[in-house]
Amino acid sequence: MRVAAHAEHAGAQMAFLRPGMFCVGGDSHSPTGGAFGAYMFGIGSTEMLGVMVTGEIWLRVPQTLRLHWQGELVRGVSAKDMMLHTVGALGMNGGGYQAVEFCGPAVRAMGIAERMTLCNMSAELGAQTGLVAADDTTLDWLARTGVPRAQLQTLHGDDGAAAREHRFDAGTLSPQVAAPHSPANTRDVGEFTGTAVDVAYIGACTGAKLEDLAAAAEVLRGRRVAPGVRLLVAPASRHDQAQAEAQGVMTVLREAGAELLPNACGACAGYGAAFDDNTTVISSTARNFRGRMGPASVQVYLASPATVAASALRGSVSDPREVLA
Numbered sequence: 001m002r003v004a005a006h007a008e009h010a011g012a013q014m015a016f017l018r019p020g021m022f023c024v025g026g027d028s029h030s031p032t033g034g035a036f037g038a039y040m041f042g043i044g045s046t047e048m049l050g051v052m053v054t055g056e057i058w059l060r061v062p063q064t065l066r067l068h069w070q071g072e073l074v075r076g077v078s079a080k081d082m083m084l085h086t087v088g089a090l091g092m093n094g095g096g097y098q099a100v101e102f103c104g105p106a107v108r109a110m111g112i113a114e115r116m117t118l119c120n121m122s123a124e125l126g127a128q129t130g131l132v133a134a135d136d137t138t139l140d141w142l143a144r145t146g147v148p149r150a151q152l153q154t155l156h157g158d159d160g161a162a163a164r165e166h167r168f169d170a171g172t173l174s175p176q177v178a179a180p181h182s183p184a185n186t187r188d189v190g191e192f193t194g195t196a197v198d199v200a201y202i203g204a205c206t207g208a209k210l211e212d213l214a215a216a217a218e219v220l221r222g223r224r225v226a227p228g229v230r231l232l233v234a235p236a237s238r239h240d241q242a243q244a245e246a247q248g249v250m251t252v253l254r255e256a257g258a259e260l261l262p263n264a265c266g267a268c269a270g271y272g273a274a275f276d277d278n279t280t281v282i283s284s285t286a287r288n289f290r291g292r293m294g295p296a297s298v299q300v301y302l303a304s305p306a307t308v309a310a311s312a313l314r315g316s317v318s319d320p321r322e323v324l325a
Contacts, residue, residue: 017036018037018142020038020155022040026042026045029123031122037154039099039131040129041128059128063162064162065098065165067101070168071169075324076319077175078306079110081173084183085168085173086166087121087124087186088184088187093125095122095127097127100119100122100129100131101131101163102115102118106170111211113212116209138154177191177282177303178301179301180290181288181300189303192301193317196280196315197282197317198279199229200225200229200281201283202233203233203283204268206284206285207286210249213235213244213250214247214249219306219313219324220309220313226312227315231309233259233261234262234263268286269292274294275295276294279294282311285302286302287302306320
């Protein structure tokens with residue numbers, strides 16, 4: 001089988017990823033490419049060398065896990081909350097080397113960036129990959145990046161194909177927060193309200209795309225972060241940052257007191273912005289394992305960019321719906 005190797009976020013923005021492609025990436029969050037209807041997953045550096053030399057790879061064909069989201073998300077709740085809730089419900093092995101198919105009205109209503117978040121965090125489910133079937137939203141997005149529609153196709157699962165299915169209601173979902181030290185420690189934001197934070201971090205491929213930055217800016221507009229709290233922002237790519245600058249999003253973040261960091265994995269991978277002993281962090285990243293973002297004493301809570309922003313404003317874990325009301 002022929003394959004292509006790309007960095008998941010930049011590859012998507014440069015229109016390398018298209019429906020029906022079979023791709024690998026050198027990062028565990030490579031399933032992000034599934035938002036474009038591409039079958040994409042992460043591999044190690046040695047295996048990547050083999051792909052680069054031969055253009056081929058072997059893998060066991062996985063079973064399908066279908067996650068059906070009905071209803072409609074309310075303001076202040078996002079794809080990140082959906083995935084934290086899913087990981088909390090099914091566990092970090094809930095994906096069990098399966099191909100996760102995200103479907104249902106709530107998924108169809110999403111733009112590409114939110115679909116990228118869903119597929120990205122299939123890694124935290126232990127899945128082999130994550131996928132959203134390509135539709136007009138996919139084709140329109142790719143067409144705007146310069147891909148001729150004649151080169152695009154839509155692919156869907158076969159009717160009646162074998163799959164294990166879980167159903168969720170987006171309309172009743174609250175903002176979600178994962179407590180240290182696992183994404184599976186997820187509960188409604190209300191169970192953590194009042195937990196003091198030292199740092200609010202918006203960054204990485206999972207939580208700092210243009211739409212993520214805009215969600216944080218919507219919460220922060222006209223306001224300042226709480227005294228003693230550091231708001232750190234590391235846009236997912238230069239492209240996202242440039243668009244956010246052009247749209248005034250970065251101005252809102254800076255005026256709220258944000259410190260701008262380079263476009264990189266950064267604190268999510270424990271480099272470039274690791275935190276001091278006994279720091280409490282609320283982060284839009286995907287993982288909060290002990291010692292990942294600094295010393296073992298660092299306490300990292302995971303949340304959506306909107307929840308991170310609301311928490312930065314109040315100096316403690318907070319529900320963004322209250323700020324946006």
